[in-house]
Amino acid sequence: MNEGRITYERQGRLRAVPADGAPLEGALALEEDQAWNGVIAPTRRGSSNRFLTDVIVELGLCSRERVDEAIGAAKRAGTTPEQVLVAGAALTPDGLARAVAERYGLDFIDLSVFSVDMTAANLVNITAAKRYEALPVGFVDQRTLLVAMADPANVVAIDDISIMTGYEVRQAVATHEDIQSVISRLSRFGDVVQSSADADEAVEVVDLRESADDAPIVRLVHQLVGQAVEAGASDLHLAPDGQDLRVRLRIDGVLSELTTIPRRMTAGVVSRIKIMAELDIAERRIPQDGRVGLTVDGHHVDLRIVTLPTVHGEGVVMRILDKDAVVMDMETLGMATGERERFERAFRQAYGCVLVTGPTGSGKSTSLYAALTTLNTKEKNVITIEDPVEYELSGVTQIQVNARSGLTFATGLRSMVRADPDVIMVGEIRDRETAHIAIESALTGHLVLSTLHTNDAPTALTRLVEMGIEPFLVASAIDCVVAQRLVRTLCAHCKRRIILPAETLREYGYHAAFDVEAYEPVGCKHCGQSGYKGRTGIYEVMSVTSEVRSLTIERRSTDEIGEMASSQGMRRLKDDGLEKVKQGRTSIAEVARVCGTGLAG
Numbered sequence: 001m002n003e004g005r006i007t008y009e010r011q012g013r014l015r016a017v018p019a020d021g022a023p024l025e026g027a028l029a030l031e032e033d034q035a036w037n038g039v040i041a042p043t044r045r046g047s048s049n050r051f052l053t054d055v056i057v058e059l060g061l062c063s064r065e066r067v068d069e070a071i072g073a074a075k076r077a078g079t080t081p082e083q084v085l086v087a088g089a090a091l092t093p094d095g096l097a098r099a100v101a102e103r104y105g106l107d108f109i110d111l112s113v114f115s116v117d118m119t120a121a122n123l124v125n126i127t128a129a130k131r132y133e134a135l136p137v138g139f140v141d142q143r144t145l146l147v148a149m150a151d152p153a154n155v156v157a158i159d160d161i162s163i164m165t166g167y168e169v170r171q172a173v174a175t176h177e178d179i180q181s182v183i184s185r186l187s188r189f190g191d192v193v194q195s196s197a198d199a200d201e202a203v204e205v206v207d208l209r210e211s212a213d214d215a216p217i218v219r220l221v222h223q224l225v226g227q228a229v230e231a232g233a234s235d236l237h238l239a240p241d242g243q244d245l246r247v248r249l250r251i252d253g254v255l256s257e258l259t260t261i262p263r264r265m266t267a268g269v270v271s272r273i274k275i276m277a278e279l280d281i282a283e284r285r286i287p288q289d290g291r292v293g294l295t296v297d298g299h300h301v302d303l304r305i306v307t308l309p310t311v312h313g314e315g316v317v318m319r320i321l322d323k324d325a326v327v328m329d330m331e332t333l334g335m336a337t338g339e340r341e342r343f344e345r346a347f348r349q350a351y352g353c354v355l356v357t358g359p360t361g362s363g364k365s366t367s368l369y370a371a372l373t374t375l376n377t378k379e380k381n382v383i384t385i386e387d388p389v390e391y392e393l394s395g396v397t398q399i400q401v402n403a404r405s406g407l408t409f410a411t412g413l414r415s416m417v418r419a420d421p422d423v424i425m426v427g428e429i430r431d432r433e434t435a436h437i438a439i440e441s442a443l444t445g446h447l448v449l450s451t452l453h454t455n456d457a458p459t460a461l462t463r464l465v466e467m468g469i470e471p472f473l474v475a476s477a478i479d480c481v482v483a484q485r486l487v488r489t490l491c492a493h494c495k496r497r498i499i500l501p502a503e504t505l506r507e508y509g510y511h512a513a514f515d516v517e518a519y520e521p522v523g524c525k526h527c528g529q530s531g532y533k534g535r536t537g538i539y540e541v542m543s544v545t546s547e548v549r550s551l552t553i554e555r556r557s558t559d560e561i562g563e564m565a566s567s568q569g570m571r572r573l574k575d576d577g578l579e580k581v582k583q584g585r586t587s588i589a590e591v592a593r594v595c596g597t598g599l600a601g
Contacts, residue, residue: 039172040098040108053081055103061095093175097150101173104152109137111148111178113525118227119247119259120145121186122220123165129183132157133176139260140170148174148182186223217268220261221276225303227258228320229296234361236320238269240313245269252488252535253361253594256528270307270314277305284314291388304388321390328369328391334536336576338569339482342541346480347371347449353442355429356482357454363486363537364451365390368425371449372396375423383419385412386427401427409434417441426450432468439469442477456573457481457542458562461552475549483540483573485594487586488532494524495531500581500588508592510578518581518588536585538577538594542570 053067062070062085070081070090077084082099085091094110101108120136121129123145129135133150134157140146145167149157152171162169228236228249235250238261245261261269274281277290289306304319335343346354354371356364369391376382376395384393387401387409397419399412409426410433416424417437428451429435442448454460460481464474498520505512521531542548542565551561566572571579577591 039110039114040101050103052099052103055099056082056085056091056095059095059099059102061099062090066090093177097173097175097178100152104171104173106152107172109146109148109172109174111137111174111182114138115258115528116182117259118186118220118223119261119265121182122216122223123167124161125216126183126186128160128164130180132160133179134158134161135179135182136161136165136167137172137174137182144168144170146170146172148172148179150174150176150179217265217272220265221269221272224258225294225301225318225320226296228318229301229322232322234320236318238273238316238318240266240310240315242312252530252532253486254488254530256530266313270316273305273316273318274307277303279305279307285309302390328366328373330370330374333367333370334580335539335541336571336579339539339541339571339576342543343371343480343482343539344374346543347375347447349447349479351442351445351447352479353438353448353450353477354480354482355450355452355460355478356484357452357457357460358484359453359455361486362484363535364484365427367482367484367537368449368451369393372423372425375447380422381420382423382425383416383421384425384427385409385416386425410437413437413441417444417446421446423447423449428452429464435464435467435469439464439473439477443473448477454483456558456562457483457540457570458558458565461544461548461561462558465552465555471553471555475544475552478544480544481542483542484537485573485577486535487538487577487580487590487594488530489534489536489585490519490521490587491524491527491531491533493526494522495519495584496522505578509574511575512578516578516582519584520587520589531587532590536580538573538580538591540570540573540576543568 053071056062057064057067067081067085070084070088073084074081082091082096086093086096098108114137117136117138120138123136124134132154134154135148136145137148138146145161145165147158147161147169149171150173151157152173158169158171224236224247231249231251233249233251234253237246237248237250237255239246239248244263245266247258247261248255249258250256271281274288274290276292278292279288279290287306287308289304291305292303294301294303299322302321304321306317306319308315308317330340330344333340343354346352356367358364372382372384372393376393378395381397382395383397383399385399385401389398389400392398399407399416401407401409401412409428409430413424413426413434414437424438424441424446426434426438426448429438438448438450452460452463454463458481460483461474461478464478465471496519498518500512500516500518502512502515505516523529523531527533544552545565545568547564547568548561551564562570562572574591574595577586577595578588580586581588581591
């Protein structure tokens, strides 16, 4: 037998790595520290001649005395000793499955930890999976499936799955309960995803009842969307790589590999998504964008779909807008007390302009929605213009930009000003005309909230001047600028305490007089081995004081404006990040990643 190992990657993909380059065969050893993702390899070559009860004792799962008692009880009850042990709580189902795996020299997979590959699972229909208590959970290589089975001695199931899928089968053992749970989840993903028409558009509801040939493709698309929503992903990426279709999820701002769709299914999957979004399936040369409303497990989700023609074929990016998953509450944004007070003081004024800046995906819209939720009362007329309208707010008049019909930010904003608003929200200031109308609106008695793409708060003032707005208008209209980023929060179950030397922190521009007690990510089953779970914001809130206004009118540099604001109490992004590191909420590497400070070790 050739020695080697199986490397089980974080998202359920598998890669065979032989020690000597020779083909792998039989049961392969897995180092103990490789079992972090729910896979435990056998300690030795299996043999069906070994009694399962002996294996249970060898693994230390039960004592010999307890096993002997179970053997006697099993003879009297007409059952097996293993079932007696499980029924008496002397042996867990996981323990039994691990003993079975050890007996046959197979890997044991804990499916509550292991990330099941949806593409592999979709190769076998739900009925067959239930009948055999077996389910493909990943790919070992291009020709071999990893199949989790409750009974690895079922050779009929192995042969049928091989014929059904066209792949060779590598067996692994999982508990009956885990297999049934995964099958139920896959079935639920196929059933709970339903198309729903948007209330404000005449969108035709997509008929999900397809022919028998199309059913696997439909089921796979629904499972991918369902899994993305369940994982809390903001985006689902399907990108061709020349052979297959690579599927990734963006969770907490970071892309992670989900699965790879075989080349023979690629065209069908892309076409199915385009049909759902009412796009032209025959057009593959130019980008297209559309939207579809889905009901996933009882709540409404909007998908904004963009297709991209690449050199390797057509790719798809789906932005997932799940209102139930978004926090629109000032209490939970993550702002420190001082920053929050300055922000609230600005947007609670009767007039003026408040800007939120940052790159795409930094949570700008969420901060504005939180402010609007606070301002949305019966006494105020609140109007927004957005592209797109991400989340509907009750009591707020929301306008969707439609460039094809001539409704741009500028034209919509011009009409909004004549509609007697108290509060105006502009989704984004993109050009001089929009900026000019927004500034004039703030100076004529309206409260204007908007976003701008800049790296920090001081740059927002100089950016508006560079767009052609007179400096005295910018200085007079802008009351507050908030710059923000989103950082991943550390998993509470596995984070590990470390000490950050003050000297190192100062070297990278942090204000630190002493060593800092902090935490770093480790990875566990609760966080999918990433070490992080959820996100919070780090903020830079700049109040536009008389001194800052004077510098803006004099067209002084961004650095000078930033130094003045800092001297008046503004905390920079990286310093707010360091504060959250001290609180144990995130890691210094994560702050460095989003702020670009260079301290990523």
